Amino acid sequence: MSNITTNFKDKTIEYEQLLNDFKALLKDNSLKFTIQREVILETLYNSDEHLTPESLHHLIQENFTDLKTGIATVYRTLALLEDSNMVTSLSFGAQGKKYELGAKEHHDHMICTECGKITEFVDEEIEKRQHAIADSLGFKMSDHSMQIYGICKNCQN
Amino acid sequence: MSNITTNFKDKTIEYEQLLNDFKALLKDNSLKFTIQREVILETLYNSDEHLTPESLHHLIQENFTDLKTGIATVYRTLALLEDSNMVTSLSFGAQGKKYELGAKEHHDHMICTECGKITEFVDEEIEKRQHAIADSLGFKMSDHSMQIYGICKNCQN
DNA sequence: GTCGCTGCAAAGTCTTTGCAGAGAG
DNA sequence: CTCTCTGCAAAGACTTTGCAGCGAC
Numbered sequence: 001m002s003n004i005t006t007n008f009k010d011k012t013i014e015y016e017q018l019l020n021d022f023k024a025l026l027k028d029n030s031l032k033f034t035i036q037r038e039v040i041l042e043t044l045y046n047s048d049e050h051l052t053p054e055s056l057h058h059l060i061q062e063n064f065t066d067l068k069t070g071i072a073t074v075y076r077t078l079a080l081l082e083d084s085n086m087v088t089s090l091s092f093g094a095q096g097k098k099y100e101l102g103a104k105e106h107h108d109h110m111i112c113t114e115c116g117k118i119t120e121f122v123d124e125e126i127e128k129r130q131h132a133i134a135d136s137l138g139f140k141m142s143d144h145s146m147q148i149y150g151i152c153k154n155c156q157n
Numbered sequence: 158m159s160n161i162t163t164n165f166k167d168k169t170i171e172y173e174q175l176l177n178d179f180k181a182l183l184k185d186n187s188l189k190f191t192i193q194r195e196v197i198l199e200t201l202y203n204s205d206e207h208l209t210p211e212s213l214h215h216l217i218q219e220n221f222t223d224l225k226t227g228i229a230t231v232y233r234t235l236a237l238l239e240d241s242n243m244v245t246s247l248s249f250g251a252q253g254k255k256y257e258l259g260a261k262e263h264h265d266h267m268i269c270t271e272c273g274k275i276t277e278f279v280d281e282e283i284e285k286r287q288h289a290i291a292d293s294l295g296f297k298m299s300d301h302s303m304q305i306y307g308i309c310k311n312c313q314n
Numbered sequence: 315g316t317c318g319c320t321g322c323a324a325a326g327t328c329t330t331t332g333c334a335g336a337g338a339g
Numbered sequence: 340c341t342c343t344c345t346g347c348a349a350a351g352a353c354t355t356t357g358c359a360g361c362g363a364c
Contacts, residue, residue, distance in 0.1 A: 031318075034319060034362080071321095072354085073320060079355095133278055138313075139276075144303065144304060144305040144306060146301070150291050150298040150299050152295065189337080190338075229330075229331085229348095230344080232328095232330070236330095
């Protein structure tokens with residue numbers, strides 16, 4: 001059909017880098033670097049899943065049993081990270097937003113409507129067309145999100 | 158850039174047709190055709206906006222002052238229509254789902270992050286690529302949704 | 315020390331549900 | 340007539356917020 005590249009899953013940013021960006025962001029805004037904020041960032045980084053605030057909170061409680069972290073702090077930190085474009089959120093049909101680190105390479109999502117599994121991909125041709133469309137509509141494009149829904153290989157059986 | 162067609166806004170289904178489909182759907186499921194359900198469908202049809210349950214409810218209260226319609230009925234009817242694929246919902250960053258009639262021709266959305274304005278479009282090439290990607294991932298594609306975010310012409314001033 | 319951060323619990327939103335009377339088929 | 344719908348209000352689910360003590364800088 002074409003010789004355009006479609007790439008799947010390519011985690012490019014190292015945690016060190018990410019953490020430094022986060023610290024810089026906090027410093028720039030006279031905000032404080034706390035253990036809770038670090039743990040939230042780290043847990044997001046280590047998860048390949050797209051996390052809801054609640055699942056993120058659970059993960060933290062499991063992995064950092066000696067640290068008390070309130071759900072409110074998770075919400076507050078996610079809001080902070082989203083405002084700073086360090087994480088992006090996806091909203092799905094049913095309910096609840098899911099968050100993922102935005103610092104990973106840009107990608108779109110293929111979502112299994114049976115099991116909820118999310119596969120990421122990037123397609124150059126689509127990216128190009130999106131810019132062209134925004135231009136032709138007179139929009140100054142800042143971002144986009146695309147989800148393809150279907151039934152994954154496993155669930156087809 | 159290419160000779161692929163990009164179409165903007167093309168309402169194709171007549172209300173009569175839509176209403177008949179709805180009645181058939183109800184009949185098939187031993188559900189009843191009520192004035193509230195008709196009013197909700199009609200209001201959706203007549204609106205070019207993407208409506209939240211609340212704004213839909215307000216519209217109905219304004220336009221049908223002699224009819225009492227509870228917000229619960231709006232929610233219940235939207236759920237019914239969505240289950241039957243007669244409307245689709247969009248979830249945006251902030252909160253709340255917005256609904257639109259799905260029977261209109263398929264299209265994607267360009268959303269102004271300043272004023273919230275939504276412009277619809279269809280791009281053949283993107284549609285094709287989406288199918289190709291689903292195939293290559295082994296997904297049986299059922300649907301997709303794409304949103305481009307940016308700042309519209311008006312808001313750039 | 316200061317001032318932002320956190321956990322908790324209370325308060326908000328938005329959505330769903332139970333129920334008794336109303337209404338479609 | 341029967342059985343689904345509806346409006347209402349109460350209940351739920353998910354988020355946000357106020358506050359007093361804690362902790363980063």
